[in-house]
Amino acid sequence: xxxxxxxxxxxxxxxxxxxxxxxxxxxxxxxxxxxxxxxxxxxxxxxxxxxxxxxxxxxxxxxxxxxxxxxxxxxxxxxxxxxxxxxxxxxxxxxxxxxxxxxxxxx
Amino acid sequence: xxxxxxxxxxxxxxxxxxxxxxxxxxxxxxxxxxxxxxxxxxxxxxxxxxxxxxxxxxxxxxxxxxxxxxxxxxxxxxxxxxxxxxxxxxxxxxxxxxxxxxxxxxxxxxxxxxxxxxxxxxxxxxxxxxxxxxxxxxxxxxxxxxxxxxxxxxxxxxxxxxxxxxxxxxxxxxxxxxxxxxx
Numbered sequence: 412x413x414x415x416x417x418x419x420x421x422x423x424x425x426x427x428x429x430x431x432x433x434x435x436x437x438x439x440x441x442x443x444x445x446x447x448x449x450x451x452x453x454x455x456x457x458x459x460x461x462x463x464x465x466x467x468x469x470x471x472x473x474x475x476x477x478x479x480x481x482x483x484x485x486x487x488x489x490x491x492x493x494x495x496x497x498x499x500x501x502x503x504x505x506x507x508x509x510x511x512x513x514x515x516x517x518x
Numbered sequence: 519x520x521x522x523x524x525x526x527x528x529x530x531x532x533x534x535x536x537x538x539x540x541x542x543x544x545x546x547x548x549x550x551x552x553x554x555x556x557x558x559x560x561x562x563x564x565x566x567x568x569x570x571x572x573x574x575x576x577x578x579x580x581x582x583x584x585x586x587x588x589x590x591x592x593x594x595x596x597x598x599x600x601x602x603x604x605x606x607x608x609x610x611x612x613x614x615x616x617x618x619x620x621x622x623x624x625x626x627x628x629x630x631x632x633x634x635x636x637x638x639x640x641x642x643x644x645x646x647x648x649x650x651x652x653x654x655x656x657x658x659x660x661x662x663x664x665x666x667x668x669x670x671x672x673x674x675x676x677x678x679x680x681x682x683x684x685x686x687x688x689x690x691x692x693x694x695x696x697x698x699x700x701x
Contacts, residue, residue, distance in 0.1 A: 430553075431550060431553070431554055432553075432554055432557040432558060447565055447566070447567075448550075448551070448554045448555075448558075448560070448565035448566050449565060449566040449567045449572055449575070452547070452550050452551075452554070452566075452576075453575040453576055453578070453579040454579070456547075456576060456579040456580060457579040457580075460579065460580055460581060468549070468665045468666050470666070475549070475552050475553045475556050475666065476549070476553065476665075476666040477553055477557075478546070478549070478550055478553065478665075
């Protein structure tokens with residue numbers, strides 16, 4: 412599941428430079444449940460280490476600054492490829508996971 | 519930041535240091551936590567969990583090893599470190615002993631005049647301090663810097679420095695006074 416979550420994070424960043432808390436809020440809004448900081452930031456760190464996103468600190472209004480993440484060219488290519496793969500996989504899985512026939516009566 | 523938040527942050531800093539995460543990266547991680555907590559109003563433990571486990575996850579995300587405990591850290595020590603530690607210990611003891619002797623008007627250990635022993639111990643300790651300072655300077659700069667301000671996030675505070683210098687000076691002064699009281 413972590414791989415999918417990381418793909419979702421990348422997709423949120425693809426909508427334009429954004430920061431940790433806003434990404435978490437966007438994921439929650441999309442129905443992916445609350446994603447804790449302890450899960451989200453290591454994902455972002457990994458994406459940055461792999462060169463899929465870049466980051467820069469921007470001064471916050473009054474509060475501490477925010478770290479903004481931007482999709483890199485490599486990140487965009489990765490996102491396109493993996494999104495394609497994900498759709499192929501979910502379609503196949505959905506085909507296999509057809510609804511069960513009406514409940515069997517237990518002997 | 520609340521004091522409990524600061525304590526959590528300090529634990530995380532130490533845990534990341536023990537996992538050999540570069541200082542600039544530690545600064546980023548600490549600033550991320552501060553920024554996130556300020557925005558959500560959460561407690562850092564609630565949002566990020568146990569500092570050691572979080573440090574393990576960060577290390578893995580950066581392609582580094584998870585924490586490997588004290589045994590791994592000790593393997594980074596050389597014989598020179600061990601020898602200097604023993605020399606500092608022995609010299610400190612002899613300095614304390616000779617100060618007591620100076621106060622009491624006695625000779626120091628091994629029948630050496632107290633004044634001579636004290637002077638010798640001070641020279642040896644100064645030599646060790648110089649060796650440590652030189653070794654530290656040879657290490658590449660790995661300061662934990664706040665990415666927002668460029669500030670050193672793990673600076674030795676004024677009172678910490680005062681305790682570090684004050685406690686041994688106080689102990690040695692008490693040795694001298696103790697010796698004087700025996701007269």
